[in-house]
Amino acid sequence: MRFMMIVKATTDSEAGNMPSQELIDAMQKYNEELVKAGVLLAADGLQPSSSGIRISYPEPGGKPKVIDGPFTEAKEMIAGYTLIEVKSREEAIEWAMRMPDPHGYGQGEIELRQVFEFEELTDDTESQEKEAALRKQAQLQKKA
Structure with missing residues (x-):
C-alpha cells in the first residue's frame, strides 16, 4: 500500500x-x-505557490485555463510530500506520527492519503495491462 504524507x-x-x-x-x-x-x-519540498501554475478545466470538454500563482489560502497549499510503501494503514500512520514538525515552528500539518493502485480504478484487463507496460517502460527509461 502506498501512502502520501502531504505537508x-x-x-x-x-x-x-x-x-x-x-x-x-x-x-x-x-x-x-x-x-x-x-x-x-x-x-x-515544493517551492511556494508564487512560482506555481494551476491548470483548471472550467467546462466539460472545454479548453484548460492556465492561472499563475501565487494562490490564496495557505492552509489549502502543499509545501512538500513524502511517498511511502507500507503494509498497512496503521504502519503509514506510525510513520507519519514520527515525522518532525515539517515547518519547525509549531505550525506543521500533515495529511495522510492512500494512493490508488491502478487495479482499483478499473476492472478492464486491457487497461491494466497497458498501464503495467507504461510503468515498466518508464522504469527502463530511468535506468538508461
Whole structure:
C-alpha cells in the first residue's frame, strides 16, 4: 500500500522562508529511517505557490485555463510530500506520527492519503495491462 504524507503549507513556507539547519538535519534523519526500513519512495519540498501554475478545466470538454500563482489560502497549499510503501494503514500512520514538525515552528500539518493502485480504478484487463507496460517502460527509461 502506498501512502502520501502531504505537508501543508504555512504563511512562512508560502513566503519562501527556508527551513533551519536543525529542521533539515531532523528531516534527513527521518528520511534515513524510512530508507533503512525500505519504505521510502520519494520525498521533496515544493517551492511556494508564487512560482506555481494551476491548470483548471472550467467546462466539460472545454479548453484548460492556465492561472499563475501565487494562490490564496495557505492552509489549502502543499509545501512538500513524502511517498511511502507500507503494509498497512496503521504502519503509514506510525510513520507519519514520527515525522518532525515539517515547518519547525509549531505550525506543521500533515495529511495522510492512500494512493490508488491502478487495479482499483478499473476492472478492464486491457487497461491494466497497458498501464503495467507504461510503468515498466518508464522504469527502463530511468535506468538508461
